[in-house]
Amino acid sequence: MGRRNARTLSVSAAVVLLGVLIVWQLGEPARACPDTKPELKGHARARPDPMWQVVEEVAAHSDPSSAIARDARSGPDAAIRIAAEHIGLTDLDGIEICVRRVIPEGDTTPFLSHLINGRECYAVRFSGLEIKLPLGEEDDEIISAVHGLNALIDAESGKLFRVWSTEWLDPQSMKRSVSESEANINRENGARWMGFPEAPPSVGLLEALYDRSLRLSSLMEQLDAYYVVHESRAAPQLETDSQELGEASAEERAPIVVTRATWQMVVRQQIPFLPHGGPEQVEPYPVYGLRLTVDAETGEFLGGVNFY
Numbered sequence: 001m002g003r004r005n006a007r008t009l010s011v012s013a014a015v016v017l018l019g020v021l022i023v024w025q026l027g028e029p030a031r032a033c034p035d036t037k038p039e040l041k042g043h044a045r046a047r048p049d050p051m052w053q054v055v056e057e058v059a060a061h062s063d064p065s066s067a068i069a070r071d072a073r074s075g076p077d078a079a080i081r082i083a084a085e086h087i088g089l090t091d092l093d094g095i096e097i098c099v100r101r102v103i104p105e106g107d108t109t110p111f112l113s114h115l116i117n118g119r120e121c122y123a124v125r126f127s128g129l130e131i132k133l134p135l136g137e138e139d140d141e142i143i144s145a146v147h148g149l150n151a152l153i154d155a156e157s158g159k160l161f162r163v164w165s166t167e168w169l170d171p172q173s174m175k176r177s178v179s180e181s182e183a184n185i186n187r188e189n190g191a192r193w194m195g196f197p198e199a200p201p202s203v204g205l206l207e208a209l210y211d212r213s214l215r216l217s218s219l220m221e222q223l224d225a226y227y228v229v230h231e232s233r234a235a236p237q238l239e240t241d242s243q244e245l246g247e248a249s250a251e252e253r254a255p256i257v258v259t260r261a262t263w264q265m266v267v268r269q270q271i272p273f274l275p276h277g278g279p280e281q282v283e284p285y286p287v288y289g290l291r292l293t294v295d296a297e298t299g300e301f302l303g304g305v306n307f308y
Contacts, residue, residue, distance in 0.1 A: 047168030047222075051106030055120065058099040076101075078158060079122035083151035086160045086227060088204025089126065096127040101155070109162055109226060110181040111193040116162075120155040127166065133210055133220075145221045159196040160227050163205060169222035169268050169287060185291075188305055190255075191232040197261040201227060201296035208263045208294040220267040227296060230262040261296040266307050 058076045076099040084092065100123045107116040131144035148166030153159070185191050205225050233255035268289045291307035294300065 047164070047166055050104065052102040052104045052121075052123070054100055054102050056101040058101055058122070074158075076122055076124075079124050079151075079153040079155075082153050082158050082160065082200075083124040083126070083163075085200055086204060087126070087149060087151065087163060088206040089129075092126075094128055098125050098127075099123070100125075102152075104152070107161075108176070108178050108181065109193075110178060110185055112161075112195065112228065113178055115195070116152070121161065122153045122155055124151045124153060125149075125166065126151075131206060131209075142219070145219070146223050149223070159198075161196065163223070163225040163227075165223040167222055169270055184305075184307060188303070189232040189234065191230060193226070193264070194229040194231050194259065197227060197229055197296070199261075201261060201263070203263070203294065203296050203299040205263055205265070208296070208299060209265060209267075209292075219269050221270060222268040224266040226264040228262060228264055229259060230264065230293065231257060231259045234258055262302065263292075263294045263296050265292045265294070266290070267292065 079099060080097055084090075089095070102121055102123050103119065104117050104121060107113045109116055125148065127148045129147050129149060131146055132141045133144050134140070135142040146165045146167050149163055150166060151163050152161040154161060182192075185193070205227070209223075209225075266289060268287055270287050289307040290304050292304045293302040295302060
């Protein structure tokens, strides 16, 4: 009996030792995504998670660069690679990355929420970012108040659905209806978002934001970005001579439909109100929002409109 117990203990010890060796070989075990607690500056707060069903807490990667190097075509490593490529993150040293497998239930992406809700996705979070943006007309740069970005990747197609900051400035932006956002976009040359591009962008999100950022985007405290197929209408190029205009056919007079892959970037900042000759207004300061449109293939700035 004593020999049998000793043998059992020896086998158990060997199993435990084998488990330790496996963990040591694989590296740090996967951890659940921590609660969003970014290093907040200015007026921003930690943004709550969107409305989604968490299917699985996949992993918190201690060595994110290895996920990119493996060039995975599916699963959480592929989601990390796709998110990093679209955003334009080339150096992941010192960046904490965690991944969740989720099913969105209350997405409010204008025109396209029906393509997102109910689909299995990977939510990738990059924490500890230092996003550099230009300041003024000189070569000066500023480190953005946004230090964390989330990306939602479709698990089946690998398409990027949206990017949003872990910082949250404007509670009302979470309450606006889809129809309100669509009406704001549609007022600009009858614009619509038609879908998600098949190919990755030639110009990443951070490059688009840097090259064409205004002062507002340089000082942004909240970011929501979408890589979408953007459709708008432009007036036809006709001669100004009244006779030429009168002779133009209905087809020639019809607006020109322009469709292209774009970055739609909504940046928000809380701006102090300084009355003339009076003291600074007591908080809360009003939140100012701007939607910037950039051609994702050429980097051309296509316009910016107020987005409340």
